[in-house]
Amino acid sequence: MAPDPSLLAAIFAAIGQGGEGLPLVLGLCGAQGSGKTTLARAVAREAERRGIATAQLSIDDLYLTRAERERLAHEVHPLLRTRGVPGTHDVALGLDILTALDRGAPAPLPRFDKAQDDRLPEAEWDSAPADTALLILEGWCVGARPESAAALRDPVNTLEAAEDPQGLWRAYANAALAGMYQDLFARIDVLVLLAAPAFDVVFDWRLQQEAELRERAGPGAPGLMDAAGVARFIEHYERLTRHILAEMPARADLVVRLGRDRSVLAVNPG
Template sequence: MDKLITVEAYKNIIAEELANASYNQAFGLDQQSDRQQIEARSQLFHTVAPNVLQLCQDMGLTDKEETILRTLWNLWLPLSLELVGERQKLNRPVVQGILGGQGTGKTTLAEVVGLILEELDYTSVTFSLDDLYKSYIERQQLQRYDPRLVWRGPPGTHDVEIGLDLLDKLRQTKRRKPVIVPRFDKSACQGAGDKAQPEVINPVDIIIFEGWFVGVRPVPDNCIFENAPDPINTPEDIQFAKDMNDRLFDYVALWHRLDRLMILFPEDYRLSKQWRTEAEQKMKATGRGGMKDEEIEQFVEYFWKALHPELFITPLIHNPILTDLVVEIKRDRTIRKIYRP
């Protein structure tokens, strides 16, 4: 580990990224930057790098250590420092939204940022859109009312009111009472999932709220679904997409509680099928059950039919009002580009 973080390797990382215009634009670090800013990030890099490498190893990441260190310098560190700055500016807890699909690195990002914030003496908590799912019984009742909701996930399968109450409590300036954070167990009820034991936490500085459609707004014109991309093909598909779009309005109040939104954006949204397949194969390799390839195909396309990435997420990466940061992810899951819309 010490051999990897040599002065020479470290200088190479910084020199290459200082020359990268997209990183400069995203985080304001260039050859003309205040020397103290560069030195502060450099010192923190050396302090947290060993723990970050260990955390990534514990999480089962197969990335090369050099790749992890580059992501630490390019994304995880500057993002953490920005969150600290935003906390000081707002003088209240900050809510960072993270929008990203299967395999884009939401969990890793949240874990590493939490570690860095702890090093900086700031507290944080991460919760997912998944943690807001309605109970198994409630979703069974919902499915009887609307048989198209064969899986959890789309708009309508979450308890938005619980999310609103949670964010309102977490954002309070001088809250002293503990906060109850809901949790969800995906393995419960034969894989259908159910509410788990909630977590009781003390007030925190930074809240990370992640999920596959966190921050996604309804499309204003339903006519767009008439010529939607695959797999929205049949009249039934089009109606389902329209209905899911209507249910998105229930979530807008949640998104209004976000202070910042970043998007983890694959260079091709169809990569989520490949990444989901790889995740299922890893589960099978450990002896746990997993979906067959045809089931994965149906599962992923179900989400595309509900909220198609080209219709709902692509517009957000060009929207400077709603989106603060975009991280483009390559096929090998490394960073292609970081920029602000």
């Protein structure tokens, strides 16, 4: 999705109605492959053009290291080995970044290498400048709220039915989302939802991402997946993605309705 001027104008109009925090936090939420990173970069470029000191942080960059997820897999549930659901992020690190930026200090920004399925060494992290005025926080579950206990009862796909029959994994993820994630998301001043037309497009979008990742990283990178791997991978995200698409439009500041080709069909206030 190449952001058009009208979409950027709508976002900057919404930013102008944001909160008092330093920095102002713009949350961009959308399913895998919906164009969040492309939009975040376009917003950052426009903000810099306007003289606004800006930093970008993806919630994906807060993923726990592979070793930390291995530990969770052994101690809590095997499905926590796979990055994705709440409970597989270092939310405290995200809150520390915001604390530093709220003081007007510079802050290191972690980066995660999906091809290696691990966090990059700190020497390769980026940095948010001192007196950052705008932080763009983007990710597939940014701003999400937990489901009810009743909603967790029945599996939503084969992965949950076969590998989480007692609901322990999804309950752990939901409890994590209800905890520190809400502290992080409470700092969002303006929330924008890139709304996919349906969950079934996510496979095609994510498969395209994987092809692009393979082209950049080369075929031997350990985090790369074939089509079957992508299909299984997105099942980890399905429950919460469906919940977001059903629940978030009523409260997001902007809802960007996407077509199956990721074209922008409409931009509406939440």
